[in-house]
Amino acid sequence: MSDELLGLLDRVVGQAKAGEGIEAYGLDETETTVKAHDGDVESLSSARRRGIGVRVVRDQRVGYCFTVDLSEEALDAALAEARANATVGSPDPGNVLAEPRRVAELDGPLYDPAVEEVAPQDKVDTAIALDRATRGGGPDITGTDAARYGDSVRTAAICSSTGVRASYRRSDAYLLVEALAGRNGSTTSAYGLSLGRSLAELDIDAAAAEAVERATRLLGGRTPSSARVPIVFDPFVTASVLGIVAGGLTAEAVQRGRSLFAGKVGEQLAPAFVRLIDDGRLTGGPAAAPWDGEGTPTQRTVLLDYGVLQGYLHHVASAARDDAVSTGNASRGSYATPPGLSPTNFYVEPGDTPPADLIAGVDTGFYCQQVMGLHSGANPISGDFSVGAAGVMIRDGEFAEAVREATIAGSIPQMLAGIAVVGSDLRFLPSGGAMGGTTLLVDGMTLAGGAPQEDTA
Amino acid sequence: MTRPDLDGTDLRAILDAALSTGGQFSELYVEHRRSRSVAVDDGRVEDLITGLDRGGGVRVVSDGRTAYAFTNLLTRDALLEAARIAAAGVHGTATGGVADLRTVQPPHTHPVAREPSDIDGPGMAEIVTRIDEAARAVDGSVRQVGASYSDTTQEVFLVNSEGHRHEERRVRTRLAARVVAARDDIVQTGLEAPGAAAGLELLERHPPEDVGRRAAERAVLMLDSRPAPAGDMTVVLAPGSGGVLFHEACGHGMEADIVAKGASVYQGRRGDKIGSDLISGVDDATVTNAWGSFGFDDEGTPAQRTVLFERGVCTDYLTDRLRADELGLARSGNARRQSYAHLPIPRMTNTYILPGDDDPDEILRSVQRGLWCEQLGGGQVDPASGDFVFGVAVGWLIEDGQRTHPVRGANLVGDGPAILARVEAVGTDFDVREGICGKDGQGVPAGLGNPTVRIGRITVGGTGE
Numbered sequence: 001m002s003d004e005l006l007g008l009l010d011r012v013v014g015q016a017k018a019g020e021g022i023e024a025y026g027l028d029e030t031e032t033t034v035k036a037h038d039g040d041v042e043s044l045s046s047a048r049r050r051g052i053g054v055r056v057v058r059d060q061r062v063g064y065c066f067t068v069d070l071s072e073e074a075l076d077a078a079l080a081e082a083r084a085n086a087t088v089g090s091p092d093p094g095n096v097l098a099e100p101r102r103v104a105e106l107d108g109p110l111y112d113p114a115v116e117e118v119a120p121q122d123k124v125d126t127a128i129a130l131d132r133a134t135r136g137g138g139p140d141i142t143g144t145d146a147a148r149y150g151d152s153v154r155t156a157a158i159c160s161s162t163g164v165r166a167s168y169r170r171s172d173a174y175l176l177v178e179a180l181a182g183r184n185g186s187t188t189s190a191y192g193l194s195l196g197r198s199l200a201e202l203d204i205d206a207a208a209a210e211a212v213e214r215a216t217r218l219l220g221g222r223t224p225s226s227a228r229v230p231i232v233f234d235p236f237v238t239a240s241v242l243g244i245v246a247g248g249l250t251a252e253a254v255q256r257g258r259s260l261f262a263g264k265v266g267e268q269l270a271p272a273f274v275r276l277i278d279d280g281r282l283t284g285g286p287a288a289a290p291w292d293g294e295g296t297p298t299q300r301t302v303l304l305d306y307g308v309l310q311g312y313l314h315h316v317a318s319a320a321r322d323d324a325v326s327t328g329n330a331s332r333g334s335y336a337t338p339p340g341l342s343p344t345n346f347y348v349e350p351g352d353t354p355p356a357d358l359i360a361g362v363d364t365g366f367y368c369q370q371v372m373g374l375h376s377g378a379n380p381i382s383g384d385f386s387v388g389a390a391g392v393m394i395r396d397g398e399f400a401e402a403v404r405e406a407t408i409a410g411s412i413p414q415m416l417a418g419i420a421v422v423g424s425d426l427r428f429l430p431s432g433g434a435m436g437g438t439t440l441l442v443d444g445m446t447l448a449g450g451a452p453q454e455d456t457a
Numbered sequence: 458m459t460r461p462d463l464d465g466t467d468l469r470a471i472l473d474a475a476l477s478t479g480g481q482f483s484e485l486y487v488e489h490r491r492s493r494s495v496a497v498d499d500g501r502v503e504d505l506i507t508g509l510d511r512g513g514g515v516r517v518v519s520d521g522r523t524a525y526a527f528t529n530l531l532t533r534d535a536l537l538e539a540a541r542i543a544a545a546g547v548h549g550t551a552t553g554g555v556a557d558l559r560t561v562q563p564p565h566t567h568p569v570a571r572e573p574s575d576i577d578g579p580g581m582a583e584i585v586t587r588i589d590e591a592a593r594a595v596d597g598s599v600r601q602v603g604a605s606y607s608d609t610t611q612e613v614f615l616v617n618s619e620g621h622r623h624e625e626r627r628v629r630t631r632l633a634a635r636v637v638a639a640r641d642d643i644v645q646t647g648l649e650a651p652g653a654a655a656g657l658e659l660l661e662r663h664p665p666e667d668v669g670r671r672a673a674e675r676a677v678l679m680l681d682s683r684p685a686p687a688g689d690m691t692v693v694l695a696p697g698s699g700g701v702l703f704h705e706a707c708g709h710g711m712e713a714d715i716v717a718k719g720a721s722v723y724q725g726r727r728g729d730k731i732g733s734d735l736i737s738g739v740d741d742a743t744v745t746n747a748w749g750s751f752g753f754d755d756e757g758t759p760a761q762r763t764v765l766f767e768r769g770v771c772t773d774y775l776t777d778r779l780r781a782d783e784l785g786l787a788r789s790g791n792a793r794r795q796s797y798a799h800l801p802i803p804r805m806t807n808t809y810i811l812p813g814d815d816d817p818d819e820i821l822r823s824v825q826r827g828l829w830c831e832q833l834g835g836g837q838v839d840p841a842s843g844d845f846v847f848g849v850a851v852g853w854l855i856e857d858g859q860r861t862h863p864v865r866g867a868n869l870v871g872d873g874p875a876i877l878a879r880v881e882a883v884g885t886d887f888d889v890r891e892g893i894c895g896k897d898g899q900g901v902p903a904g905l906g907n908p909t910v911r912i913g914r915i916t917v918g919g920t921g922e
Binding site: 026037041042044045046047048050053065067069074080084085090120124142146180186187188189194226245257258282336337361372375379381386387390409448449 | 458492495498499500501502503504505506507508509510511512521522523525526527528529532539543546569578579581582600601637639644646653674682687718719720722798800834836837838839841842845846847848866867868870871872916917919
C-alpha cells in the first residue's frame, strides 16, 4: 500500500518546475468501530478512505489543494489548483518545505499485523463484552452510553521536491465506555478507556471497572461551599489541563503573541521535580510516528526540565521565523489540511507516588474528576481559568462526599507553580495530539460553589 | 453532479446486496463536497486551501442495529463491496427487498442568490483583508486580527430500499473574525462569525467591515472589564447570546438517541411542565437560508419545525429514523451527518427560543443587580443531569436597571430544567448566531437564536468579589 501511495506522490512531485517547491502528502486509512448498548451491538461501521494533499511553494507563497480522486487527471488538476492558490497568499519566510533528515527506527513497533486479522464478529463480541462488564459493574449502574471498540490502520506517505520521501504504517485499537449511574435521583456518568495497537493489548475488565468506579464515586453530588483547598486532579483531568499548557508551548502561539509562556524561557515555572515532555517517538503514546506532517523526524523534547522552561515546539515554518530547528511537531489532521503545529505525546513525567498514597496524604482536599468548559473557561493568553468541576471531597486521606456544580478558579502559572506531588500513574487521552496526565496534587487554587442546590426534580 | 455514474439497476444491486443478510432497510448516501477557505493572520494572507472530498456510504438496519461501510471510491464494484461489508454486520430475517425507486423533491429550498464561485482566490483574499483592516481601525489597542472566509458546496445523493431517491445541493458560506486587544497586562479576545446556508449574499447582510469591527469592539470593550462577581444572581441573556445555552442545556437532552439511552434529564418528561409559562422553543430546519437549514435531512426525511418546549411544557424529541422507530415517535427530520464518513444521528438544526411579550428595555430596567450576557463562550453539558457550564465572553454587571461596567471571567453554572423553570421574562426581540455543534466526533452547522431573556437566578462562577 505504501509503495502505491509513494508512486502517486512521486509523480506529482516530479512535475516541480524551477523555483517551485512541491510537497505531496498521502493518507490511506481503514477503520472499524463497533458500538454496543443494552447487551447487543448497536452499530458497526467500516471505512476506507484515502486522499492526497498537494502543497506548492513559490516566491515564499504557499497554496494547498486536496483531492480524494487519485486518477492522474485529478492529481494533475489538484497540482494546477495548488499552483494557482500559491499566487494569493502573502509571502512569508516561513513558507518553505522541510529538508530531508535521517529518520531513525523507533524503539518499538507502531503496527501490529494482528489488528487486520481480527474477524468482524470478534470486534462485535468485544464491544458487547465491554457493555456487559460495565452494566454488571455494580448496583448503582443504570446502563452505558455505548460501549465502543474501535481499530484503525493508517498508512501515511510524504514526498517533496526537496528530497523528503518516507512512509509508515500504524495500527490503533481502543475500548471506550461511558457508565451511567443513578441513586436516589442523582445521575452521573463517567468513562473508562483502554488503548493499544491491537485487540490483544486491550483490557475489557479494566476499562469497565474504571468507568464504573468513576461514575459511582460522583453519586449524590452536592454543591460545595467555597474554600481554598488542595486539589487533586484525576489523570484525565491533568491531561486536559496539559492540553492548554501544550497549546501555549507551540512556537506559533508565542510568535503570534498568544502564549502565556512568551519570553519565559529559562524561568522556573514549576517545582524542580516537574518535567513536561513532548515525545513523538514514545511508541506507547497514541500520537507516535517516526516523522511528522512535513517529513521531519519526530523527537523527545523536554519543555519543562527541573521546572524550568527550556523552549517551544516547532515545525518548519515556526523554526524559520525564530532561526530555530523543527522539533518534528508538524501535524496533519488529514490529507485535507496543510501542516499545522501541535504537540505529539505531551505528558508530565510520572513521579514515584502511587495515586492511593497521594490521596491518603491529603488532609482536606478536592479530588477533581471532571472539568467542564475548560476550553471556553480558560484564557489561553493570560492562563486564567474558571471551570466547572465535579468530583469528591477528600477528608482525612479518604474519599468523602461527592461534589457537583463546583467551580475551580485559578491560572495556569499558579497551577504549575502549585504542583505538590506528581503521581506515578500516567494515562493518555487519545485526542488533540495525545495528552498524558497523572494524578496530580496542586495547592493554591480556589474551589467555589453556589448556594445549596434546590431540588429541581 | 453528485449522482455516481450508476444506473437504476446498479443502485438496486447495491441496496439489494446490503439487505442480503436479512436487513430491514438499506441506504446509499453519496456526497461530493467542494470546499474553499482562506485566512488572514497578523496581517498576512495565509494558505488558500481548496479541495474535493467525496465518498459513498452504505447503511443497513436490522432490529435497531446499524451497520455502515463507506469508501471514497465511487465505482459500482467499490460500492457493492461496501454493501457486502455492511451486510456482514447484521443478521436479520427480513425478506422485504428493495422498492421501486422514485425521485422526491424537497419541500423547502434554500436558494443561492450569488454562487461562491463568483469570486476567485484573490477575491477571497480581499474579503479577509477587509475584515482585518476594519478591525485594526477600531482602536490602537487591537494587537492581532485573525479572519477567515470559507465556503462549501455539498451535493448529496441518496437512495434507500423504501424507494426514496433525492438529490440536494447545499451551499454554505461563513466569515469569522477573532480580534485580540491588549492594554497593560490585560489581554482580551473578541469574536464574530456569521454564516448562512446561502452564497455570497451573506456579504450583503454581514459586510466584512462590520464583522471585523464587531469583533474588535468586543475585545476593546472587555479591556475595561472588571473580574466578574461570583455567586447566585439574576442573569439577562441578550438577543442571540443565549441560544447556545438553550442548545446545550435543553436541546441536547431532547435528542432522541440520548433519550433512548436513558441519558437525558428530559427522558419520560414529554407533556410535563418543566419550564416557566413564558418559555417556548423550537428546532427549525425550514428557516430559509439559515445556517443549520436544509431541504432533506441526511436520511431523506423532509426538513421540519419541531416544538421542543411549548409554554414550559416538554413537547417533542428530535428523532432520526432509528430512534423514531425505537421510541414509537414521528420522524422529525433531524438525522444529520458530518460527511459520508459518518452515520446519521439525531442533531439540532436551528434551535431557537421564541420571542415573548416583554419589552426588552423594561427587562433590563427590572433588574436590581445581575449579569447581562452579551456573548457566551463555548459551553459543555452533561445530558444525564442537565448540568452545564458556560463561559461569558462578553458580560456586563447590571445595577439598578442599568448596564454599569463590563465584567470578565464569568461562568454560568447550572442545569437545564432549573434554568427553564426560572425564566421570568422573554422579550419581543430576536437575533441569531451560528456555530458548529460537536457530538460523537461529528461537527455540523447549528443555528442558535433567542430574544432577551431574564432568568431569576443562575450560579455565576467568577474571580471577583
